[in-house]
Amino acid sequence: MPRAGQVIELDQGEALWQELRREALSAAAQEPVLAGLMHATILGHESLTDALAYHLALKLGNGHVDRLTIRELCAEAYAADPEITRKLERDLWAVRDRDPACRSYLQPFLLFKGSAALQSYRVAHYYWEQGRELLALQLQSQISETFQVDIHPAARLGAGVFLDHGTGIVIGETSVVGDDVSILQSVTLGGNGKERGDRHPKIDRGVLISVGAKVLGNIRVGEGARIGAASVVLHDVPAHSTVAGVPAKVVRGPCPLEPSKTMDHSFGEGI
Numbered sequence: 001m002p003r004a005g006q007v008i009e010l011d012q013g014e015a016l017w018q019e020l021r022r023e024a025l026s027a028a029a030q031e032p033v034l035a036g037l038m039h040a041t042i043l044g045h046e047s048l049t050d051a052l053a054y055h056l057a058l059k060l061g062n063g064h065v066d067r068l069t070i071r072e073l074c075a076e077a078y079a080a081d082p083e084i085t086r087k088l089e090r091d092l093w094a095v096r097d098r099d100p101a102c103r104s105y106l107q108p109f110l111l112f113k114g115s116a117a118l119q120s121y122r123v124a125h126y127y128w129e130q131g132r133e134l135l136a137l138q139l140q141s142q143i144s145e146t147f148q149v150d151i152h153p154a155a156r157l158g159a160g161v162f163l164d165h166g167t168g169i170v171i172g173e174t175s176v177v178g179d180d181v182s183i184l185q186s187v188t189l190g191g192n193g194k195e196r197g198d199r200h201p202k203i204d205r206g207v208l209i210s211v212g213a214k215v216l217g218n219i220r221v222g223e224g225a226r227i228g229a230a231s232v233v234l235h236d237v238p239a240h241s242t243v244a245g246v247p248a249k250v251v252r253g254p255c256p257l258e259p260s261k262t263m264d265h266s267f268g269e270g271i
Helices: 013-030 032-043 048-060 067-080 082-098 106-110 113-129 133-147
Strands: 188-190 214-216 242-244 249-252
Touching: 013 032, 013 048, 013 082, 013 106, 032 048, 032 106, 048 067, 048 082, 048 106, 048 113, 048 133, 067 082, 067 113, 082 106, 082 113, 113 133
Parallel strands: 188 214
Antiparallel strands: 242 249
16 A cells, blocks of 8 residues: 555555555544545545545535436546546546645545536536537536536546646637646636637646636647746747746746646746
């Protein structure tokens, strides 16, 4: 079993689940008032996906699509598409690795709404891909109301994605987000006008998009690029560059390697 606080290797899904259970046991002992929550959401389940299906059902179930139905929909998606589980493991690792406020896997799994919104989107995306578009859109609506994160179920998001805080993030229908991307609160990946078809941004691997940035139109943000806070991006962004401003322009040369992992937003010398 891994040490407390140890970052789990990406191919150790079972080890991650065991670490999450260990953290839940520790939390139940340290904070007895939450012992019932730990047992209901984690310790009473046999796998990571069983626990997640239960947890998302508690968050998303309402009078239109109740908790039992949400739980069954999640379980069906996880059983049919193992890729969802692989991405879940990568996503949890990403939060634990990149968020300095995160001290365990338990925190993002139970408490971080950006993480919950991302995992809920993955279920909605599965049903969109199955041609059940109305169901997927209903799930999107419930996700948006519950977590204040609005991701169209047709959008395509890779693994190891980190939605920091989550509040106000909007990702449009034809958006594509690569692996290992970090997106902060109030970011929009939107269209530019009322045209139909492929109209949303394509975000390559390892990009960092800072607070409040707006990336608009069918443009590409190259691998390992960095977008400054409150920027409005209307044109392609070169790989491994930093852009900022309204409209956004390249402000200096190469940015740090893997900015989405360093989470470095500064423009100072030596970067």
